[in-house]
Amino acid sequence: xxxxxxAAFFILVFVAACSNNSSSSVYGGLEDEGEDDGGYSEVPDxxxxxYERPDDAPVPGGGGSNGNGNPGGSTGSKDDxxxxxxxxxxxxxxxxxxHDENGGNDEDNTPETPDENGNNEKPDGNNDDNAIYALxxxxxxxxxxxxSDNEKQKVLNRINYLRAIHNLKPVQYNDAYxxxxxxxxxxxxxxxxxxxxxxxxxxxxxxxxxxxxxxxNINIAMTTNIDTYTxxxxxxxxxxxxxxxxxxxxxxxxxxxxxxxxxxxxxxxxADYSDGxxxxxxxxxxxxxxxxxxxxxxxxxxxxIKFVAYPFENYPAELYNDNVMxxxxxxxxxxxxxxxxxxxxxxxxxxxIIDPDNKTMKVKNIEFDTEGYGVPNNxxxxxEGIQPNTKYNVTISNVMINNNSEFYQYWFELK
Numbered sequence: 257x258x259x260x261x262x263a264a265f266f267i268l269v270f271v272a273a274c275s276n277n278s279s280s281s282v283y284g285g286l287e288d289e290g291e292d293d294g295g296y297s298e299v300p301d302x303x304x305x306x307y308e309r310p311d312d313a314p315v316p317g318g319g320g321s322n323g324n325g326n327p328g329g330s331t332g333s334k335d336d337x338x339x340x341x342x343x344x345x346x347x348x349x350x351x352x353x354x355h356d357e358n359g360g361n362d363e364d365n366t367p368e369t370p371d372e373n374g375n376n377e378k379p380d381g382n383n384d385d386n387a388i389y390a391l392x393x394x395x396x397x398x399x400x401x402x403x404s405d406n407e408k409q410k411v412l413n414r415i416n417y418l419r420a421i422h423n424l425k426p427v428q429y430n431d432a433y434x435x436x437x438x439x440x441x442x443x444x445x446x447x448x449x450x451x452x453x454x455x456x457x458x459x460x461x462x463x464x465x466x467x468x469x470x471x472x473n474i475n476i477a478m479t480t481n482i483d484t485y486t487x488x489x490x491x492x493x494x495x496x497x498x499x500x501x502x503x504x505x506x507x508x509x510x511x512x513x514x515x516x517x518x519x520x521x522x523x524x525x526x527a528d529y530s531d532g533x534x535x536x537x538x539x540x541x542x543x544x545x546x547x548x549x550x551x552x553x554x555x556x557x558x559x560x561i562k563f564v565a566y567p568f569e570n571y572p573a574e575l576y577n578d579n580v581m582x583x584x585x586x587x588x589x590x591x592x593x594x595x596x597x598x599x600x601x602x603x604x605x606x607x608x609i610i611d612p613d614n615k616t617m618k619v620k621n622i623e624f625d626t627e628g629y630g631v632p633n634n635x636x637x638x639x640e641g642i643q644p645n646t647k648y649n650v651t652i653s654n655v656m657i658n659n660n661s662e663f664y665q666y667w668f669e670l671k
Contacts, residue, residue: 387407388407388485389401389402389403389404389526393442393527393529395460398442400435400438400442400525401526401527402434402438403438403489403524403526410490411493412522412524414490415522419514419515421568421571421572423559424564425517427519427522428520428521429522430552431523433468434524435468436464436467436468437472437525437542438468438525438541439462439465439525440465440467440525440541441525441526441527441539441541442460442527442539444474444527444537444539445527446458446529446539447459450474450475452474454466468541469541470545472542472543473496473510473513474540475538475539475540475541476540477540478535478538479536480534483528483530484530484538493514493542496510496542497510497511497514498577498580499511500577500580506581506623506636508583508629508634509629511566511630512583512629512630513544513545513629514542515566516630516631517554517556517564517587517590517631518553518593519546520546521546522542523543524541525540525541544630556590557590561587562586562664563587563664564584564587565584565668566582566584567582567668568666568668570668570669571671573671578638578639578641581637581638582638582639583634583635584664585631585634585635586600586655588657596633597626597628597632598626599657600626600633600655600657604654604655605652605654606652607635607650607652608653610651612646612647617639617640617641618639619637619639620638642670643670644670644671645669645670646670647667647669649665650665
């Protein structure tokens, strides 16, 4: 029963891509160009630490003005007006009659009992661990809400858990952006629609809603006869990472923002709405675009990162299947993010993925861009036949960087 329930309500989840169309040049020169290993170093499996799965994972490395990156301890910063691509979408609801044991009943569509983390409990207006909201939104009156600290922490933990796998610095939570993220989530839920640039004709429109949608990864989930309060906020992060339901063209913009080495702060907004007739909508936004605030970017000059690949090393199996694109981004200038969009050519690149039996996996539908979605350059592709608990070695050759041919090597295993 549980498997049917989970599969059903995630069918109608849609996301809209975010870009960062900086006029600055984007990719400069590789450091240590004399090295021919492309930044790859093999570490024995026995030396690698294990990763805990989502919700209970600690925030890797801390950060944040309260010393550990937690919500409630961040400082303010100015609003963001970065450019984004519009990604409107419409769909019909699908009726689902099966219910999880925590998923409610057909009479009132409310969860029967919360799970052990309280994820399925209706908000009660306070900020305890069992509440989704500290301030509950009211879509009918166009009043945005604020997620509870516990819910914000789930999103922050999941993002930082994934960034840690990629050897990226953790991000902090910035409460100063709660209002615009919440207003964006509200306008999505109120209109049952997605756009990074909602106009004044949208119900519940405000300048804050526009600013929030303009600077965020945005998401909508629609269900019939299943309350969206049963959707755990951390799973919204996973949807952005896999990009399975991105509105075409697929640019992997959401993933690129979350694993952008320079990303420093996030904020999260959520709005659940029911029309009273068994139809439920969840609008959500994770504010990530920070281009116009130089103080809201990580300093990565002290790191040895040369690329960001997905999947990478020991990777959560739930974040990959045959419908998910792999991706690769070159980091050649750690001192200036926006000097990393020029001087890189992927058109000559070749990708080889080898399994433990020395079999070459089939790579197809190779795409690339330097359009500035999160990280300024990206090479992406599909692969057939990847299996869990199997180590694959990846070599990306003939990447032209400032007219020099470079190659990169890494490995991944789905756990």
